[in-house]
Amino acid sequence: MSAYDDELAARAARARDVALFRYSVIRAAADPGLPPRQRGLLVRELAAGQHKDPGGQPVRIGRSTLDRWIRLWAAGGFDALVPGGRQVAPRSDAAVLELAVALKKEKPERSAAQVTRILAARLSAGQVPSVRTIQRHFVRVDLAGPAGAGTVPDRFGRFEAGAPGELWVSDVLHGPPAGDAAKTYLFGIEDDHSRFITGHWWTTKEDTTGLFAALRRAVEAHGAPQAFYVEYVPRNIFDVVRPAALCAAAAGRAGNARPATS
Numbered sequence: 001m002s003a004y005d006d007e008l009a010a011r012a013a014r015a016r017d018v019a020l021f022r023y024s025v026i027r028a029a030a031d032p033g034l035p036p037r038q039r040g041l042l043v044r045e046l047a048a049g050q051h052k053d054p055g056g057q058p059v060r061i062g063r064s065t066l067d068r069w070i071r072l073w074a075a076g077g078f079d080a081l082v083p084g085g086r087q088v089a090p091r092s093d094a095a096v097l098e099l100a101v102a103l104k105k106e107k108p109e110r111s112a113a114q115v116t117r118i119l120a121a122r123l124s125a126g127q128v129p130s131v132r133t134i135q136r137h138f139v140r141v142d143l144a145g146p147a148g149a150g151t152v153p154d155r156f157g158r159f160e161a162g163a164p165g166e167l168w169v170s171d172v173l174h175g176p177p178a179g180d181a182a183k184t185y186l187f188g189i190e191d192d193h194s195r196f197i198t199g200h201w202w203t204t205k206e207d208t209t210g211l212f213a214a215l216r217r218a219v220e221a222h223g224a225p226q227a228f229y230v231e232y233v234p235r236n237i238f239d240v241v242r243p244a245a246l247c248a249a250a251a252g253r254a255g256n257a258r259p260a261t262s
Contacts (some may be wrong), residue, residue, distance in 0.1 A: 018055040019081040022069050025051055025061065030073045043067065096127055101132050104143050112138060161192040168198060168218065168225040170211055178204065187214040191225070198222045 028034075030211075047063040062151045070113040096119065103115045112135040114204035119128045129137075138144045161167035169192050181204035189199040199218025203210035215228065 014054070015082050016240045018083050019078060021051075023073070023080045025072060026066060029066065030070045032074070034157070039070075045068075056088060085227050093127065096123065096129060097134075100129070100137065101141060101143065104138060108143075164191050164194045164196070165223070165225050167192040167227045167229060169229045172206060172210070175202070184211060187211050189214050189218040189228075192229070231246050 025046060029039055029046060031039075034042070034164045043063055043066050047061060047064055050060055053059045056170065069081060100115050100119060103118055105109055113131050116128065116131045116134055135144070169190050172187050173186045173188070175186050178184045183204070185203050185206045187201045187203065187210045188197055190197055199214045199215035199216070199221060201210050201217060203213070211230070
C-alpha cells in the first residue's frame with residue numbers, strides 16, 4: 001500500500017470516528033418513537049450542554065446542527081452521519097500533470113526534479129508545479145521509483161552536498177494571515193547536507209527582501225557557506241544577489257537554477 005493509500009485509509013477512519021461521535025450525541029433524541037415535544041426538549045438540553053469530540057476536546061453543538069444530524073440518521077442511518085470528503089479543486093492543471101507522467105514514462109530514470117526542469121523549459125513559470133507536487137503525483141500513479149516501479153526512493157533524484165557548509169539552499173512557505181496582511185511568508189535557509197535550518201525570516205511579502213533577511217541571519221549565526229543556491233527566481237535577481245550576498249554572506253556565492261532538458 002502506498003503512502004497515498006495510507007492517508008486515504010486514515011481519513012476514512014477519522015470520518016468513521018466523527019460519525020460515531022455524532023450518533024453518540026443524538027441517539028436518544030433520534031428515537032423514532034419519541035414524541036415531537038419531548039424530542040424538542042431533549043435537543044435543547046443537548047445544545048445547552050458540552051460534549052467531548054473524537055479528540056477528547058469539549059465542544060458545544062448548535063440546535064440546528066443536532067436537528068440536521070437527526071434528519072440524516074432518519075434518512076440514511078449511520079452511513080449518513082459519516083462526513084463526506086472535501087472537494088478541493090486541484091492546484092495544478094491536470095494537463096500539466098499528465099505531461100509530467102508522460103515525461104517520466106518516456107525516460108523512467110528521470111527524477112521529479114528533472115521532470116520539473118523540463119516543464120520549466122517548455123511552459124510559463126505560473127504553470128509549473130513544484131518538485132514536491134510532482135513527486136506526490138508520481139506516488140499516486142505508482143511512478144515514484146527510479147524506473148516507475150512503484151517504490152519511493154530515499155532521494156527523488158536530487159543531489160546532496162558532501163559536507164555541512166558546502167551548500168545552502170533557500171525555500172519559502174506560505175503562512176497564515178497576520179494583522180492587516182492577508183498572508184505571511186516564512187523564508188528559510190537550509191544546509192543541503194545536514195538539513196539544518198541556518199536562518200529564517202517571517203514577512204508579509206514574497207520578495208528578495210525577506211530572502212536576504214533570512215540569509216543575513218544565517219551568515220551572522222553560522223558563517224558563510226561555500227555556495228548559496230536560489231531556485232526559480234526572476235532573472236534580475238542577480239542584480240541584487242551579487243552585492244547583497246557579498247555584503248551579507250562575506251564571500252558566499254549565489255546560484256540560480258537553470259532548466260535542464262534531460
